[in-house]
Amino acid sequence: MLFDAGLDETKINEKKSVFTASNREPLFQQIHVKGTSRFARNVLVIDVLRELLKKGVHVFFLDINLIFDSIDKEFMLNLFLNFSQQESIDKSAKARFGLVESARKGVIFTNNNIWGYQYSKETRELTIVEEEAAVVRKVFQMYAEGLGIRRIINYFEDSGIRSRKNKPFVPSFIKRILSNEKYYGTLVRNKYDTGTIFNKITPKVRESDEWHVFENRVPAIISKELFEKCRDIRSGKVSHVNQKGIYRGTSELASKIICGKCGSSYTRNIDQGRAFYNCSMKKTKGTKHCDNINVQESELNAQIEDIATNGLIAVFVSQKDKQLDAFRFQIEALRSRIDAPTVEELNAKTLELADLDNEEATLVRLVVKGQVKESLFDELKRDIDVKKEDIQKHIDVLARTNEDILNEIEVLEAKITKLGALNVKNEYTREEILDLISRFVITSKEVPFFTKKDNRESSKVKPVITYELSVFDEIVPV
Numbered sequence: 001m002l003f004d005a006g007l008d009e010t011k012i013n014e015k016k017s018v019f020t021a022s023n024r025e026p027l028f029q030q031i032h033v034k035g036t037s038r039f040a041r042n043v044l045v046i047d048v049l050r051e052l053l054k055k056g057v058h059v060f061f062l063d064i065n066l067i068f069d070s071i072d073k074e075f076m077l078n079l080f081l082n083f084s085q086q087e088s089i090d091k092s093a094k095a096r097f098g099l100v101e102s103a104r105k106g107v108i109f110t111n112n113n114i115w116g117y118q119y120s121k122e123t124r125e126l127t128i129v130e131e132e133a134a135v136v137r138k139v140f141q142m143y144a145e146g147l148g149i150r151r152i153i154n155y156f157e158d159s160g161i162r163s164r165k166n167k168p169f170v171p172s173f174i175k176r177i178l179s180n181e182k183y184y185g186t187l188v189r190n191k192y193d194t195g196t197i198f199n200k201i202t203p204k205v206r207e208s209d210e211w212h213v214f215e216n217r218v219p220a221i222i223s224k225e226l227f228e229k230c231r232d233i234r235s236g237k238v239s240h241v242n243q244k245g246i247y248r249g250t251s252e253l254a255s256k257i258i259c260g261k262c263g264s265s266y267t268r269n270i271d272q273g274r275a276f277y278n279c280s281m282k283k284t285k286g287t288k289h290c291d292n293i294n295v296q297e298s299e300l301n302a303q304i305e306d307i308a309t310n311g312l313i314a315v316f317v318s319q320k321d322k323q324l325d326a327f328r329f330q331i332e333a334l335r336s337r338i339d340a341p342t343v344e345e346l347n348a349k350t351l352e353l354a355d356l357d358n359e360e361a362t363l364v365r366l367v368v369k370g371q372v373k374e375s376l377f378d379e380l381k382r383d384i385d386v387k388k389e390d391i392q393k394h395i396d397v398l399a400r401t402n403e404d405i406l407n408e409i410e411v412l413e414a415k416i417t418k419l420g421a422l423n424v425k426n427e428y429t430r431e432e433i434l435d436l437i438s439r440f441v442i443t444s445k446e447v448p449f450f451t452k453k454d455n456r457e458s459s460k461v462k463p464v465i466t467y468e469l470s471v472f473d474e475i476v477p478v
Contacts, residue, residue, distance in 0.1 A: 024361075027368065030067075031059045046074060115164075115177065116221055126182070126218050133221045135161060139177050140222050143230045149174045154255045157280065158268045166284070178234060184227040185220030188213050252434060253277070253300065260443035260466075262290040268297070279442075293444040295463040300440065303465045307437075308428045320419065327416050334405050334412075346398045353391050360384050441466045 031052070049059060049068050058069040066073065116136045117126040135156070142152050149171050157168050181188045257266035257277050264281035275297035281290040363380055366372040372380075400408075428436070443464045450457055 026055050026057050027365070029057055031057065033059055033061050049074075114180070114182065115173070116183065117219075128219050128221060136177055136183055136221050139174055140183070140226050140230055143174075143178060143233065144226060146233075150255070157265065160267070160283075162284075168280075178230050181227070182218045183221045184224040185218050186213060186215045186224075187217035253440070256434070256437065257295075257300070257440045257442060259290060259292050260441045260464075261292040264290065266295070266442060274298075277442075292442060293461055293463045295442050295465065299463060300465065303440075303467075304430060304433055307467065308430060308433050324416060324419060327412050327419075331409050331412050334409050337400070338402050338405055346395065349391055349395050349398065353388060353395070356384050356388050356391070436469055437467045439468050441468070 050071070052059060053068070053071065058067050060067045066076070068074075114126070116129060116132040118129050119126055138155075139152055142155065143149075147155075152174055153169050153171065156162070162168060163173070177183065253268070255265055258264075259266060259279040259281065262279065262281045264279050266277040267280045267283060268275060268277055269283075270276075276294050277297065277300070278294040279290050279292045282292060360381065363372065363377055363384075367374060367377045443466070444461050445464050446459050447462050448457060448459050
């Protein structure tokens with residue numbers, strides 16, 4: 001809105017910005033604001049109003065019936081702003097007192113977002129949702145058995161189990177489950193400090209002696225012993241090394257099979273006793289979004305067997321020298337940039353980026369005025385975004401310090417050492433192959449065949465399975 005009013009923003013830091021009048025014509029002459037306390041949160045309101053006044057843009061505060069159209073009204077507006085701020089502080093203090101009292105009494109104060117429970121605002125009680133509770137139990141069980149968060153997510157994705165919004169689970173979701181005491185029946189209030197109004201801080205955990213703990217206050221989904229076991233693993237009190245070699249019951253190909261059409265992962269399914277994998281995008285959104293071919297587990301197993309006996313040697317020999325040369329080229333390119341003057345080039349690229357920002361802003365104004373169709377705008381905007389992304393990458397490279405460059409060289413030299421020391425055996429076990437392969441990529445091809453009945457020539461689509469070795473991953477162009 002302030003941009004459209006003709007102001008430019010300059011970031012001082014992540015939390016503070018300064019707005020100044022630009023040479024652009026504002027798109028409107030008046031801004032209506034419902035209340036003085038809602039006008040600005042991260043900037044000084046009077047400074048913004050002064051700059052808007054320079055552009056001939058007046059602000060009408062509806063709650064106090066005041067139009068800021070003259071610098072003479074600054075004193076009166078400041079009074080109202082101070083009153084509004086104090087009122088907000090008072091309201092916050094009262095609400096905070098209410099929260100402290102409810103915490104001391106063990107009142108359950110939450111929302112309906114907690115997985116595994118249904119919350120009633122009327123009774124302030126939680127009841128178990130059994131279908132979701134089964135997921136919670138599985139998370140704790142798998143984590144206690146030594147599985148990491150990523151493998152737990154892969155298990156649910158392979159099983160077709162998703163969030164309430166039909167989206168895949170994410171690491172933060174699993175972490176919240178593992179750290180929530182409610183799941184073993186205990187309510188903990190006053191655990192987090194989120195600051196006060198006008199003095200916000202990042203939420204942090206208070207000292208445990210400040211908590212209000214109420215055991216058996218919530219219907220338990222798991223036992224306290226299981227929760228504490230998982231907590232000990234998370235805090236490092238249980239060694240993950242001791243968990244190695246234990247069968248976990250999850251697909252060994254989980255997260256390794258990628259769709260060559262849309263980039264989504266393939267998930268495991270069973271139909272009439274036969275296991276197969278299909279694209280998760282196709283599975284959840286249909287063939288309109290992705291129509292890549294399914295692949296039988298037997299076909300993947302045959303490919304792995306072939307790689308184990310002879311395929312890996314050919315791939316390794318053909319790729320090893322190529323990758324070593326690529327690493328060395330990157331190191332030489334990085335060394336040439338040590339102590340190299342880049343200020344002029346960096347400034348030039350920054351100006352290019354600013355020009356594209358202005359070009360994008362001009363496009364937006366033309367769309368608002370109806371002089372450019374939205375379809376054309378989308379096309380031009382995509383072109384600008386591509387150019388901006390390329391320039392930003394260049395800026396990131398130019399902005400590297402000598403220390404950054406030396407660290408990157410050190411990483412590349414370690415990769416060269418690792419790659420040079422890797423020996424190729426004549427045969428590999430299945431486990432060794434799966435450790436070496438970072439992913440399988442599934443595409444398809446049409447192959448001709450003759451029908452058995454009338455020997456007529458026809459064609460059918462078959463999956464093409466290619467693979468990538470983890471030792472060749474992370475080749476980043478310089």
